[in-house]
Amino acid sequence: xxxxxxxxxxxxxxxxxxxxxxxxxxxxxxxxxxxxxxxxxxxxxxxxxxxxxxxxxxxxxxxxxxxxxxxxxxxxxxxxxxxxxxxxxxxxxxxxxxxxxxxxxxxxxxxxxxxxxxxxxxxxxxxxxxxxxxxxxxxxxxxxxxxxxxxxxxxxxxxxxxxxxxxxxxxxxxxxxxxxxxxxxxxxxxxxxxxxxxxxxxxxxxxxxxxxxxxxxxxxxxxxxxxxxxxxxxxxxxxxxxxxxxxxxxxxxxxxxxxxxxxxxxxxxxxxxxxxxxxxxxxxxxxxxxxxxx
Amino acid sequence: xxxxxxxxxxxxxxxxxxxxxxxxxxxxxxxxxxxxxxxxxxxxxxxxxxxxxxxxxxxxxxxxxxxxxxxxxxxxxxxxxxxxxxxxxxxxxxxxxxxxxxxx
Numbered sequence: 001x002x003x004x005x006x007x008x009x010x011x012x013x014x015x016x017x018x019x020x021x022x023x024x025x026x027x028x029x030x031x032x033x034x035x036x037x038x039x040x041x042x043x044x045x046x047x048x049x050x051x052x053x054x055x056x057x058x059x060x061x062x063x064x065x066x067x068x069x070x071x072x073x074x075x076x077x078x079x080x081x082x083x084x085x086x087x088x089x090x091x092x093x094x095x096x097x098x099x100x101x102x103x104x105x106x107x108x109x110x111x112x113x114x115x116x117x118x119x120x121x122x123x124x125x126x127x128x129x130x131x132x133x134x135x136x137x138x139x140x141x142x143x144x145x146x147x148x149x150x151x152x153x154x155x156x157x158x159x160x161x162x163x164x165x166x167x168x169x170x171x172x173x174x175x176x177x178x179x180x181x182x183x184x185x186x187x188x189x190x191x192x193x194x195x196x197x198x199x200x201x202x203x204x205x206x207x208x209x210x211x212x213x214x215x216x217x218x219x220x221x222x223x224x225x226x227x228x229x230x231x232x233x234x235x236x237x238x239x240x241x242x243x244x245x246x247x248x249x250x251x252x253x254x255x256x257x258x259x260x261x262x263x264x265x266x267x268x269x270x271x272x273x274x275x276x277x278x279x280x281x282x283x284x285x286x287x288x289x290x291x292x293x294x
Numbered sequence: 295x296x297x298x299x300x301x302x303x304x305x306x307x308x309x310x311x312x313x314x315x316x317x318x319x320x321x322x323x324x325x326x327x328x329x330x331x332x333x334x335x336x337x338x339x340x341x342x343x344x345x346x347x348x349x350x351x352x353x354x355x356x357x358x359x360x361x362x363x364x365x366x367x368x369x370x371x372x373x374x375x376x377x378x379x380x381x382x383x384x385x386x387x388x389x390x391x392x393x394x395x396x397x398x
Binding site for chain 1 (some may be wrong): 337340341342343344346347349350353354356368371372375376
């Protein structure tokens with residue numbers, strides 16, 4: 001199996017990392033093949049705290065940003081007009097031009113439109129890195145990590161996903177929210193597990209995520225974490241929208257304690273392990289069905 | 295000299311807008327001809343970089359001194375780079391006309 005399964009949620013703190021980790025350890029027991037855990041929550045990757053693997057490769061994620069020679073510049077302003085991110089400060093009245101490095105997304109439009117020789121040259125700017133850790137049984141954790149102070153996550157996520165092994169089954173922990181970093185993470189996956197909780201916030205953000213999934217035409221199902229908390233509105237919503245409920249994880253102090261100690265629930269509680277086995281059966285059924293049509 | 299502040303409306307009776315980059319209008323006072331003029335801040339809804347973009351707009355108007363209750367870090371760096379005088383100023387009661395006359 002070489003499927004890519006993403007774990008996402010609109011709301012933060014619903015349990016994406018919990019589900020990613022426990023699904024990984026469940027499959028490690030069940031399957032005799034290479035599995036990669038992929039941490040795309042690049043602003044705050046934390047899977048490594050649980051897996052405690054050995055770091056064996058680090059590669060930088062760079063973009064090309066412009067350096068403008070203000071002596072050779074003719075102050076036409078074409079580069080600033082071409083920039084979609086307001087990353088070139090250009091004030092014609094006082095012949096002032098400057099690159100605002102924090103705002104630059106490295107698209108190269110300025111270099112492309114500049115018609116003066118040698119005015120704009122490009123230099124590398126580091127946005128983050130991709131770390132690969134060895135885990136048990138030849139499995140791996142591929143972790144994207146953004147530089148402190150940088151706000152541009154998408155290229156780091158893109159390179160993290162490109163660094164994964166195409167022959168492995170990949171469990172991908174997505175960042176929270178519904179914006180570009182999430183879309184970059186889920187755009188090429190085979191299936192997305194949406195993790196939510198039965199609270200008004202959980203429901204609100206789940207709806208946003210369902211809208212996103214439908215626009216992107218991605219297959220998905222829902223896991224309800226902390227079941228027993230809040231109210232039942234989320235169950236009505238799933239029924240109305242005909243969305244598959246894949247699994248419920250009870251709101252349980254013991255589970256919270258296991259997580260807080262950095263342990264893995266499926267290793268500690270057999271009933272939870274059984275739940276994850278069934279979760280993957282359901283996901284696999286969806287995936288195999290989709291494959292048999294194509 | 296031209297001195298400017300962001301304002302909530304485009305008239306002399308308006309109160310100041312506490313924000314710089316995402317302020318609604320620029321109120322500009324020309325100390326030589328004693329005239330007030332108002333310009334919409336086209337940068338106010340920018341997805342990113344509103345501060346430096348607003349700085350660019352206002353400096354292009356010939357402004358050399360700016361008042362605001364808060365300059366964001368990117369706007370501040372851009373204005374410093376252009377040698378524009380910045381003054382931290384906050385007042386919710388006075389009109390922009392009064393503020394600009396007092397500080398020019």
